[in-house]
Amino acid sequence: MRFIEVGGFGAPEVLTLREGPDPVPEAGQVAVEVSVADVIFLETAIRRGEAAQWFDVRPPYVPGGGAVGTVSAVGAGVDPSWVGRRVATTAARGSYAERALVPADQLAAVPDGLDARTAAALVHDGVTARSIVTAVPPEPGQWVLVTAAAGAMGLLLVRMAREAGARVVGAARGERKLELLRARGIEAVVDYSEPGWTERVREATGGRDPEVVYDGAGGSIGRAAFAITASGGRFSAHGAPSGGFAGIGPEEADERGVTLYSLADLHQDGESGTRSIEEVLSAAAAGRIVPVIGRTFPLERASEAHTALEERTIVGKALLEVSR
Numbered sequence: 001m002r003f004i005e006v007g008g009f010g011a012p013e014v015l016t017l018r019e020g021p022d023p024v025p026e027a028g029q030v031a032v033e034v035s036v037a038d039v040i041f042l043e044t045a046i047r048r049g050e051a052a053q054w055f056d057v058r059p060p061y062v063p064g065g066g067a068v069g070t071v072s073a074v075g076a077g078v079d080p081s082w083v084g085r086r087v088a089t090t091a092a093r094g095s096y097a098e099r100a101l102v103p104a105d106q107l108a109a110v111p112d113g114l115d116a117r118t119a120a121a122l123v124h125d126g127v128t129a130r131s132i133v134t135a136v137p138p139e140p141g142q143w144v145l146v147t148a149a150a151g152a153m154g155l156l157l158v159r160m161a162r163e164a165g166a167r168v169v170g171a172a173r174g175e176r177k178l179e180l181l182r183a184r185g186i187e188a189v190v191d192y193s194e195p196g197w198t199e200r201v202r203e204a205t206g207g208r209d210p211e212v213v214y215d216g217a218g219g220s221i222g223r224a225a226f227a228i229t230a231s232g233g234r235f236s237a238h239g240a241p242s243g244g245f246a247g248i249g250p251e252e253a254d255e256r257g258v259t260l261y262s263l264a265d266l267h268q269d270g271e272s273g274t275r276s277i278e279e280v281l282s283a284a285a286a287g288r289i290v291p292v293i294g295r296t297f298p299l300e301r302a303s304e305a306h307t308a309l310e311e312r313t314i315v316g317k318a319l320l321e322v323s324r
């Protein structure tokens, strides 16, 4: 099979196409013929060697955990009726590959009629976005500020917040991204690469500080967003692409009367994680969750996908098309 290997931590060029034998599922595993793998920002951080304190991944390795595909074989102790079924997972051991091994208890069924791209675009982002909005629900009429709003998860959060009846300011970098947000009917957009952007947020809200902030950007963008979070408001610090999380201490938050939420408040794995994927995919099949797919890349161009994500040229979701 063809697969992408990271031979050593580094720039996107370390993502190299290789050929090797098909992996064989061990007890409790299945093999999945991957149709589409998702590309998430975290995977770029792992590849750069910047996530070693959280993830025990060392080169050489096959990147990617999110995949949609068809089960082609099962290991000992696994129900053989999985073979031939379309599945989605975030637990693939290397989804940048034509064939990936997945623990059998981490498989979500893909509803009939839901295309593989849509399912792959939601397998991580849809579940996380829904967890964030569940943990930090906006009330109707409240102002919500979403940073990295034109990213894959940001666009889902914008939509979910609007559906909850909130008023949303989407913040992103550059006119192309703001244009997409406007085209999707968002009430207000702000470019956070421009100085004084938080004042633009206040202008958009008529002087009100946002009661809810979904920070997908982190770093100085996240800190600036925290500075204008309303007293009594809530701040979800789930994003780190600008080099780290917003890094707000609990005392600082207490002083401002802001409740902080981190990824630890959202974590789901095992059975509940799989159930969440199935719920999100059912909602997608019913048209209630719709991802924005920005670009798809063939497997062999995985390095271009990482480059595009790191250079911030993708609007919406990046996917790897592995097989058709």
Ligand SMILES: NC(=O)c1ccc[n+]([C@@H]2O[C@H](COP(=O)([O-])OP(=O)(O)OC[C@H]3O[C@@H](n4cnc5c(N)ncnc54)[C@H](OP(=O)(O)O)[C@@H]3O)[C@@H](O)[C@H]2O)c1
Pocket (backbone or CB within 6 Å): 039, 040, 041, 042, 124, 125, 126, 128, 129, 148, 149, 150, 151, 152, 153, 154, 171, 172, 173, 174, 177, 216, 217, 238, 239, 240, 241, 242, 243, 263, 309, 310, 311, 312, 316, 317
């Ligand atoms: N996907 C998930 O399930 C999941 C789970 C847990 C945490 N998260 C976190 O949520 C955030 C968004 O994740 P995602 O995978 O959906 O990515 P994404 O939002 O599709 O892409 C990252 C976004 O971050 C913004 N950004 C700000 N500063 C950046 C920088 N220095 N370099 C690159 N991008 C920068 C970019 O928008 P602008 O160019 O407009 O700034 C871009 O839209 C990430 O921090 C990720 O770790 C995601």
